Amino acid sequence: MMNLFSKSITLRKDLKIGDEEFVQLRDFIYGQSGIFIGDNRKYLLENRLANRLKENNLKSFGEYYYFLRYDPGRKAELNKLFEVITTNETSFFRNPPQIKVFQDVVLKKILQEKRTKSQRNLHIWSAGCSTGEEPYTLSIVLHEVLKNELEQWRIRITANDLSAGVLAAAKRAVYSQYSLRTTPPEITKRYFAEESPGRFILQDRVKRLVEFGQINLSDRFQLKRVPRSDVVFCRNVIIYFDDEMKKNVISSFYDNLLPGGYLLIGHSESLHNISRAFRPIHHPGAIVYLKEG
Known part of the structure; x- marks a missing residue:
């Protein structure tokens, strides 16, 4: 259900990813997840990771790479990395x-x-x-x-x-109307409780x-x-x-x-x-x- 790089994140204009930094991060991501980021998606990787640098008070993508490799907090950051490079576009009864x-x-x-x-x-x-x-x-x-x-x-x-x-x-298991956009109305009624307008809770069964x-x-x-x-x-x-x-x-x-x-x-x-x-x-x-x- 992954949809890579489909969210737009405001890029900090002072941050640019160099060719060597891109290769380091691309190869690291591939080694960790199997997700391959082509050369034509360099600007998207740059865009996606800019906020992670800001969050960790890092000044360059090279610093972020070393953070992911060696920092004591790298495991938690790895989860954050996975979240920003994979966006999850899905719905109930999709396709x-x-x-x-x-x-x-x-x-x-x-x-x-x-x-x-x-x-x-x-x-x-x-x-x-x-x-x-x-x-x-x-x-x-x-x-x-x-x-x-x-x-x-x-x-x-x-x-x-x-x-x-x-x-x-x-x-x-709490979902919006958007998650149910491809769901037959009778199924929504049978298996969800509408807690508040547009907020649906899935039944325990x-x-x-x-x-x-x-x-x-x-x-x-x-x-x-x-x-x-x-x-x-x-x-x-x-x-x-x-x-x-x-x-x-x-x-x-x-x-x-x-x-x-x-x-x-x-x-x-x-x-x-x-x-x-x-x-x-x-x-x-x-x-x-x-x-x-």
């Missing part, structure tokens, strides 16, 4: 055709197969969950599909993101299925600790990675998925030239990727 395919095709098939095997466990991984709209949408879909049968299932939705700040917001945690998709050891999944959602995230990072992440998703599991990525993203391990299945308005086995 409705894809959610419909998940509900009517993918989920239906998985549930039928599990019932046939007398299994009642389901694990979904939302990798890059932002402020929670995606995993909570999946929880709502499960409530809609399973209804009273839900209590008979052991269901867990693991929701991860790079930014500690967005995870904190996700756990609060939806929240109970979701477990949040910070994760760095560039760290394969962290990814290996995620429970094996029936479905992986990673939408609008890998678009910000270079080809090597994309291949590593998709390979980790493949390893995580159970045989017969599905990967869903953003509608503007593709596994073309990244992985041939999955079988793409085309549906109206969406492509899902099947791990055969």
Whole structure:
């Protein structure tokens, strides 16, 4: 759900990033997160980090780089860095055709197969969950599909993101009308309480299925600790990675998925030239990727 550099921040005109400073910070960010910032985005990196320099009373981007590398407070600042270089543009029921395919095709098939095997466990991984709209949408879909049968299932939705700040917001589960702009009105009425005009609180029954945690998709050891999944959602995230990072992440998703599991990525993203391990299945308005086995 990441949307890199989509917020505008007022740039302090006295701060300019030199070529060497840009390379240092770009390589550092890539090493820490896998996010690659091209040379054509130099001014955006400069714009985005100016306020972090001001906050830490630093005079140059070179000082900020050394702060990130060596200062005792670097861990907390790293979280702030992740927050400013990734902006989270998302909503409930984003890309409705894809959610419909998940509900009517993918989920239906998985549930039928599990019932046939007398299994009642389901694990979904939302990798890059932002402020929670995606995993909570999946929880709502499960409530809609399973209804009273839900209590008979052991269901867990693991929701991860790079930014500690967005995870904190996700756990609060308080949303504006803008977050619900793509949500059917009857769903809003059924699963949210309007605390005040334009302020909506998600019901606890939806929240109970979701477990949040910070994760760095560039760290394969962290990814290996995620429970094996029936479905992986990673939408609008890998678009910000270079080809090597994309291949590593998709390979980790493949390893995580159970045989017969599905990967869903953003509608503007593709596994073309990244992985041939999955079988793409085309549906109206969406492509899902099947791990055969």
